Amino acid sequence: MRRDMTVGRRRFTFLDAGRGEPLVLIHGFPLAAEMWQPQLDAVPDGWRFIAPDLRGFGAAAVFDDTPARTIDEHAADIIDLVDALHLDRVVVCGLSMGGYAALALLRLAPTHLRGLVLADTRPQADTVEGRQGRLEMQALVERAGPGDVADRMLPKLLSATTRADRPEVALRVRAMIEANGAGAISAALDALMTRPDSTPLLPAIRVPTLIIVGEDDELTPPALSEEMHGLIPGSQLVRIEGAGHMSNLERPDAFNTALRSFLESIKS
């Protein structure tokens, strides 16, 4: 179910499924809450999944907001939403850019977190070459629009297996990218390229943490997840065969199985 909510002068829109202990799903770049549909359709008993559209993306595009140009602003929005929903402590699951926001949340509001799922993401900041790529993509989106961003990103977002065997997934991801405005994509590129290095936070994480990665993820390859796993005390790592960067959409059953057993292990 989609819900809208006004908090102070800001409006939020999010998908809400299930009843019980809260888990917040944070989407990747340049996508929308809708990318979590396979998880929202399979919420384990006793859990409530909440998937906000980050500022400027998906259904939030209709709100006349100042774009968020830092990851911390996206994380602060999520903290405001969690507070407004009186959720107290939540499990946060972020994929890629959503993982960067989850790590920012850990830095800004650690007491709000009771568990962490880091999917197809990394703790490091962008490299110099990475920033150069962001600037090129900003020029591309401002010149040619989101369709060209989709052309460029799709081969990196999805594994060759998914692209060959499940073309409908590629169509769905393309539609999500193309529904976003150039302004939101450009602002998010600023947020991505200015995000701080979160590596120093990892050894201090004290909440249960699950790391998930697609075996064929080219954007945040499994080696990075192995490294995070080594740095986060007591963390679990699940590698998903046949999936690329969008592991939750490419192999929803495997992703949901990993998520469900993690949630069972931490249920109060």
Ligand code: MLT
């Ligand atoms: C994402 O999926 O959110 C992006 O690939 C993140 C990134 O480019 O760093």
